[in-house]
Amino acid sequence: MHIWVDADACPGVVKDILFKAARRTGHPLTLVANHPMRVPPDSNINFVGVAAGFDAADDLIVERCSPGDLVITSDIPLASDLLAKGARALNPRGDEYDKSTIRAALTMRDFMDTLRSSGERTGGPSAFSQRDKQQFANALDRILASA
Secondary structure, rough: OOOOEEEEOOOHHHHHOOOOOOHOOOOOOOEEEOOOOOOOOOOOOOEEEEEOHHHHHHHHHHOOOOOEEEEEEEOHHHHHEEEEEHHHOOOOOOOOOOOOOOOHHHHHHHHHHHHHOOOOOOOOOOOOHHHHHHHHHHHHHHHHOOO
């Protein structure tokens, strides 16, 4: 199982958890972003930079991931594409996307986007908490143990 990270908006604390997991398990880890970022010197941990552009990182991840790979992303359309390809998708708060819930998540995303574009103030996600960090770490451990 290769672990891919849609790294542009991934919280640093989640990246740190992923670095430790890659070292511990030996699973290859690749961060993909449109701006440079440092990764620890480890043969299992890589960074791939993409040109700035709409969905450039997403497109590369979809192109390179294989069935059974795990992708860390909060991008619901990307998660949908990955599920269709047979990969797994986990958001940085520890919620795993699956085929039974992805359509509802896409519908809610589109609804909220429509509200925002009509001028409605919807607010953003809550601040990333210690509970979110623990939930992500637990979900990641479960997925890696099942691989």
